[in-house]
Structures are given as C-alpha cells and as structure tokens.
Amino acid sequence: MSSLFDLTxxxxxxxxxxxxxxxxLALGLAEAGADLALVVNKTAPDETAKAIEALGRKAVVITAxxxxxxxxxxxxxxTLEAFGKADILVNNAGIIRRTPAAEHAYSDWxxxxxxxxxxxxxxxxxxxxxxxxxxxxxxxxxxxMLTFQGGINVPGYTASKHAVAGLTKALANEWAGKGVNxxxxxxxxxxxDNTEALRNDETRNRQILERIPSGRWGTAEDMKGPVVFLAxxxxxxMSGHVxxxxxxxxxx
Ligand code: NAD
Numbered sequence: 001m002s003s004l005f006d007l008t009x010x011x012x013x014x015x016x017x018x019x020x021x022x023x024x025l026a027l028g029l030a031e032a033g034a035d036l037a038l039v040v041n042k043t044a045p046d047e048t049a050k051a052i053e054a055l056g057r058k059a060v061v062i063t064a065x066x067x068x069x070x071x072x073x074x075x076x077x078x079t080l081e082a083f084g085k086a087d088i089l090v091n092n093a094g095i096i097r098r099t100p101a102a103e104h105a106y107s108d109w110x111x112x113x114x115x116x117x118x119x120x121x122x123x124x125x126x127x128x129x130x131x132x133x134x135x136x137x138x139x140x141x142x143x144x145m146l147t148f149q150g151g152i153n154v155p156g157y158t159a160s161k162h163a164v165a166g167l168t169k170a171l172a173n174e175w176a177g178k179g180v181n182x183x184x185x186x187x188x189x190x191x192x193d194n195t196e197a198l199r200n201d202e203t204r205n206r207q208i209l210e211r212i213p214s215g216r217w218g219t220a221e222d223m224k225g226p227v228v229f230l231a232x233x234x235x236x237x238m239s240g241h242v243x244x245x246x247x248x249x250x251x252x
Contacts, residue, residue, distance in 0.1 A: 007032040007088070013079050013089045015119070086131070087136060091123060094142065101155045121167060124171055135178065168183065187246065214248055
C-alpha cells in the first residue's frame with residue numbers, strides 16, 4: 001500500500017516554500033521521497049532546505065518574484081536546469097490584502113490577482129507542457145475556504161481563490177487524458193502569517209474557533225497527508241477536485 005504514496009525519484013516544485021503552509025507541503029513531499037525545488041520570494045528558506053536535505057533528499061532554492069511573468073519563467077528555467085524535469089507542481093504562494101470593498105485599492109486588487117491567480121496560470125501552463133510531453137504529472141493548487149464563500153474585507157483574495165478552482169477544473173478537463181492530474185486543496189483556517197491579523201482579533205478568533213468542529217486552527221503539518229495523496233499515484237483517478245482540509249469548517 002505504501003508504494004501508492006511513494007514519491008521516490010519524483011521532482012516537486014513548491015512555491016512559497018519558505019514558511020507557513022508551503023514549508024509543510026514541501027516537507028511532506030520530501031518525507032514521501034521527492035526531491036524539491038523550493039520557490040521563495042526574498043529570504044532563502046534555509047530551514048526548509050536543511051530539513052529536506054536531512055531526510056536525504058535534494059533541495060534547490062529558487063528566488064523569484066511570482067507577481068511577474070519573468071519571475072514565473074525563471075522558476076521553470078531553473079527547475080529544469082537543476083533537475084531536468086518536474087513531476088509535481090504545488091502552487092502555494094499567495095498574498096491577502098484586507099480592506100473593505102468600497103475602499104479596496106485597485107493596486108491591492110491587482111497585486112493579489114498577480115500572485116494568487118496569474119502565477120498559477122503561468123506556472124501550470126509551462127510545467128504542464130513538460131508534464132504532457134512526459135505523459136505524467138501532478139498539479140496541486142492551493143485554494144481556500146474563500147473558494148466557496150465571500151469572506152469579509154478581502155474582495156481580491158476571494159475573487160482569486162474562486163478563480164483558482166475554476167482554473168483547476170479547466171486544466172483538469174484538458175489534461176486528465178494526457179496523464180496530468182490537476183486538483184486543489186482548500187485549507188481552512190490555518191495558523192500562519194497570512195491569518196495573524198484574524199488570530200490577534202479576539203472576537204474574530206473566538207467566532208472562527210466556535211465554527212470549526214475540530215476546535216482548533218489548522219497547521220502546516222495538517223497539509224502533509226493531503227498533498228502527498230494528490231501528488232502520488234494514490235489519486236491517479238482524481239481530476240478537478242477541490243479537497244477541503246478544514247477541520248470540518250465547510251460542513252458546519
Ligand atoms: P504565508 O504568508 O505564511 O506564506 C505565503 C508564501 O507566499 C510566502 O512564502 C511568501 O514568500 C510567498 N509569496 C508571496 N508573494 C510572493 C511573490 N510575489 N513571489 C513569490 N512568493 C511569494 O501564508 P500561508 O498561510 O502559508 O499561505 C499559503 C497559501 O495558502 C496561500 O495561497 C494562501 O492563500 C493559502 N491559504 C492559507 C490559509 C490560512 O489560513 N493560512 C487558508 C486558506 C488558504
């Protein structure tokens with residue numbers, strides 16, 4: 001059974017791998033046997049790379065600004081230069097800007113769409129081409145509860161995460177027959193920098209915890225099993241699915 005989840009010999013690209021959920025996603029894939037291209041924005045994730053190398057896996061750090069087309073192109077070029085292929089792509093990098101819709105600056109809207117949606121398209125398209133050529137590939141996009149719900153004060157983020165699900169399905173339809181599975185994970189409320197403002201707001205923190213059946217915020221560790229599942233042979237017949245990892249939030 002374990003061979004279904006074995007990623008030995010696979011190369012995985014994880015964006016936003018320096019901290020938060022990306023770090024957990026990258027470590028989970030490495031623990032299952034994959035070598036990693038770790039895409040980071042500014043600060044190199046020494047910690048993530050060292051932990052992966054300690055597992056006996058290879059880790060290559062790629063610094064790129066995914067808000068630009070050139071940044072996405074660099075990720076593709078450097079991954080192929082280092083490994084010659086990419087079997088798994090996890091589009092995890094994301095940003096959030098919190099201001100009411102009536103005051104939401106267009107520059108914030110654009111910044112969020114650039115990272116959360118446009119980079120997902122660019123990386124999926126380029127790596128997808130390679131995967132189609134190889135006849136094998138796994139793309140996992142990181143969605144959100146705001147793929148399903150409207151949220152408050154985050155119109156750009158909500159629009160981007162709804163679009164991530166749409167793009168996941170569009171690519172899945174085209175590529176499932178070519179050996180490339182495209183799916184998404186929708187994390188619930190996870191304790192990372194992204195949600196620090198919510199956790200620091202006593203009222204919002206209490207309201208959120210009251211609605212989570214599991215009774216706690218999620219962690220990067222909670223992402224490991226789901227991503228290994230969607231990145232491995234175990235999910236070969238899954239396509240265009242958005243998997244909620246949310247402690248039951250969506251069932252409430
Ligand atoms: P985080 O802020 O800790 O990490 C975001 C990562 O994205 C960072 O590593 C950052 O360097 C990277 N990044 C941001 N802008 C970038 C750019 N221009 N170029 C390259 N990299 C860039 O947040 P997180 O909670 O770990 O978020 C990871 C993903 O999970 C995001 O897509 C987020 O929307 C999603 N998500 C998070 C939660 C949550 O509760 N934390 C819930 C649902 C979805």
